[in-house]
Amino acid sequence: xxxxxxxxxxxxxxxxxxxxxxxxxxxxxxxxxxxxxxxxxxxxxxxxxxxxxxxxxxxxxxxxxxxxxxxxxxxxxxxxxxxxxxxxxxxxxxxxxxxxxxxxxxxxxxxxxx
Amino acid sequence: xxxxxxxxxxxxxxxxxxxxxxxxxxxxxxxxxxxxxxxxxxxxxxxxxxxxxxxxxxxxxxxxxxxxxxxxxxxxxxxxxxxxxxxxxxxxxxxxxxxxxxxxxxxxxxxx
Numbered sequence: 228x229x230x231x232x233x234x235x236x237x238x239x240x241x242x243x244x245x246x247x248x249x250x251x252x253x254x255x256x257x258x259x260x261x262x263x264x265x266x267x268x269x270x271x272x273x274x275x276x277x278x279x280x281x282x283x284x285x286x287x288x289x290x291x292x293x294x295x296x297x298x299x300x301x302x303x304x305x306x307x308x309x310x311x312x313x314x315x316x317x318x319x320x321x322x323x324x325x326x327x328x329x330x331x332x333x334x335x336x337x338x339x340x341x
Numbered sequence: 342x343x344x345x346x347x348x349x350x351x352x353x354x355x356x357x358x359x360x361x362x363x364x365x366x367x368x369x370x371x372x373x374x375x376x377x378x379x380x381x382x383x384x385x386x387x388x389x390x391x392x393x394x395x396x397x398x399x400x401x402x403x404x405x406x407x408x409x410x411x412x413x414x415x416x417x418x419x420x421x422x423x424x425x426x427x428x429x430x431x432x433x434x435x436x437x438x439x440x441x442x443x444x445x446x447x448x449x450x451x452x453x
Contacts, residue, residue, distance in 0.1 A: 231384075241406065259440055269347070269430055270385070270443040285440070286342065288412050317384055328373050330441055333382030 230254050233318050233333040240340055246305040248336050250318030252298075258321040261285075261293065263314040268319040270317065276301055278324070308340045343368040345433050347444025354421050355452050362447045364431035365413040371433040374414050375441070376405060379428045388429075389416070421451045 230253030240246050246295055250259060262270040262285075267323040272285030282293050290312060292304045305312055318333040344367040354360050366374075372393040377385035391398045391405045391414065398405050402421075407414040418425055431444040 229437075238443075260441070260445075262372075267350075267445055269445040272440060272442070275440060303435070321439065321441075329375065329387050329390070332386070334384050335382075 231318060231320055231331060231333040233336050234314075236334065237337045238339070240308050240338070241324060242309060242340055243307050245292065246308050247336065248303045248318075248338070250299075250303070250333060251318050252302045252320050254322070254331075255298060256320040256322045256331075258323050259295065259320070260319040261291075261301065261303045262317045262319065263287065263312075264317060264333075264335070271299060273303065273316075277302055305338075308338075311341050313340045314338060343371055343433055343435060343442040345442050347445045348449060349447060350445065351450070353449045353450045353452065354374050356421060356423060358416045358421055358452075360421055360425070360449055361430055362411060362416045362431070362449075364415070364433075364444050365402050365411075365453075366433040367412065368433070368435055368436040369412070370437055371442075372436040373374060373434040374405070374407060375434075376403075376416050377430045377432065377443075379430065379446075381427075387429055418449075421449075423451050423453050425449060426451045 232251045260275040261273040276282045276295040316336045319330045321330045347364045359426045375390035379385040404417045429447045432441045
């Protein structure tokens, strides 16, 4: 398995509280992504990063922010959690070097907002 | 942006039969099409991929075909086994954006 660790793996939080999910990689890959997975919607991109301090929005970025201060860490913050943000969150990494185009996924974080 | 549609959402086959999952994409700039398998409680894992300069690719019991003109690509699994039961996702990546756009997933159930 690619060296990706997501933490926490499970979290229950209350509506209105801030929440930060962490993605840590040991592969030194340039690109990192945050996706959310919901029934009937597949995987939808929230934000992605193409380098330290370089980030951009995905399809469903409202209510989320990200930061990448080091190559190995990509943080996803829910500024004020809502029930609609109950989901499974996946981090992915991609080297995008030469012919290497595969995206590797973490194990996921199940977030429940009550 | 890119829009990927995937069908069917669920597929049930008898062990030993073949399974076919189809996807369409909208952006002609997409040039890389991976397929991922997700087992319960795990993250998606790449099982096969194809680039736009190739029409078909095969790896043992799985194969992927691509029709660039029609903007659709398909996953074919032959001689299905119970361990093939999982959720399968197709994806597309435009050449000018290193972002992956996923289909909504197909839950494959292989009955022994």
